Amino acid sequence: MxxxxxxxxxxxxxxxxxxxxxxxxxxxxxxxxxxxxxxxxxxxxxxxxxxxxxxxxxxxxxxxxFPYQKKYPGLFAGLPAKKTVAANTVYLTFDDGPSPLTEKILDVLKHYRIKATFFVVGRCLESAAGQETARRILREGHSIGIHSDTHHYRKIYASVDNWLDDFAAVEKKLVDITGVRPTIFRFPGGSINVYNAHLYQELIAEMTRRGYVYFDWNISNGDALGLSARAETLVANVVSRQPDNSRTVVLMHDSASKTETLKALPRIIEHYRTQGLSFGRLSNDVWPVTFGYRS
Known part of the structure; x- marks a missing residue:
């Protein structure tokens, strides 16, 4: 078909x-x-x-x-083009000053002709003596970094806004007193502690965004644990520990009650000198020693 x-x-x-x-x-x-x-x-x-x-x-x-990013538009520090890692270098750091003890600490450092770093508290800069000590720290070639204005943990770690309020207050004091804008800081209690566990990553991110460099430590003399530690114990706490890397950042404290720290300081310096190590001061172009994030 x-x-x-x-x-x-x-x-x-x-x-x-x-x-x-x-x-x-x-x-x-x-x-x-x-x-x-x-x-x-x-x-x-x-x-x-x-x-x-x-x-x-x-x-x-x-x-x-993140509305806090709009706060304090002038609160920014310029990051260096690169950071350096100085091998076999010790960085002595003192928190919580200036205090009546600072002048004596500076005398010891001057005697040994070494530089150190002081992370200062804003409330200690309100007296004429504290202001003059801050100027002497810089005049003699040491570094000044921000620690806190109030050092009130619960208050400053309540929020990022609170942290920035505190940080901006002490920075303004330092600029007014010394004419120098600090670019480094140390979190009270370290970058990760029980008070900021809920927001430490946010704090670090915001301060890094603003160009500031923070430093923790990898050696502590233990003088934050109380008044009972004698100079011998503080020295032993330092010499018995070795950092995990070639840079040594030693945590010590600067307040009127830390007389044992002052007594221990020459022996700590001599210990590192016998090892052939150099001493340096922290700045924003030094690769920082920091605590690792907790998972």
């Missing part, structure tokens, strides 16, 4: 009919195609505008999610 159909009159009738229908609908198809093309461009433009508005909204949301 197929052989009879192909080439028959009926075949050609169907062929002509199909061609006629195609020719008849070609204008309709062309109109539909041009209509689709004509509205595609406006739709693309609208979509692009929607995407742009969405991106702007997301960026605004990200900024609004």
């Amino acid at each position: 197929n052989e009879t159909y192909w080439g028959s009159v009926r075949f050609f009738r169907h062929l002509y009919t199909t061609v006629f229908v195609i020719i008849l609908f070609l204008p309709v198809l062309a109109v539909i195609w041009f209509w689709q093309v004509s509205i595609a461009a406006p739709r693309s433009t609208v979509q692009i505008e929607k995407d742009r508005k969405f991106q702007v909204a997301m960026e605004r949301t990200a900024t609004d999610a």
Whole structure:
């Protein structure tokens, strides 16, 4: 039957009919195609505008999610182009001053002709004596870093806003007193402690964003544990420990009650000197010793 159909009159009738229908609908198809093309461009433009508005909204949301980033627009420090790692170097650091003891600590450092770093507390800068001591620290070539204004753990670690308020207050005092803007700091209790466990990552991120460098420690003389530790114990705490890397950052404290720390200081210095180590002061171009994040 197929052989009879192909080439028959009926075949050609169907062929002509199909061609006629195609020719008849070609204008309709062309109109539909041009209509689709004509509205595609406006739709693309609208979509692009929607995407742009969405991106702007997301960026605004990200900024609004951290409103403290807008606080203290002048609270920024410039990071150096690169950081250095000084091998076989000891960095002696003193927290919580200036105090009546600081002058004597400075005398010891001057006697040994070495430099150190003092992380100071703002409330200790309110007296004329404290202000003059801060100026002497810088005058004799030591480093000053920020520790805290109030040293009130629960208050400063309540939020990032509270931390920034405290930090900005002590920075202003130091600039007013010395004319020098500090670029390094030490978190009270260290960068990770029981008071800031809920926000230490956020604190570190914000301070790093602002260009400040923080330093923890890898050796402690133990004078923060109480008044009972004698100089011999403080020395033993230092000489019995070896840091995990070639840089040694020693934590000590500077307050009127730390007389045993003052007694121990010459022996600590001599211990490191007998090992052939050098002494340095911390700055923002020194690769910092920091605690590791807790998982």
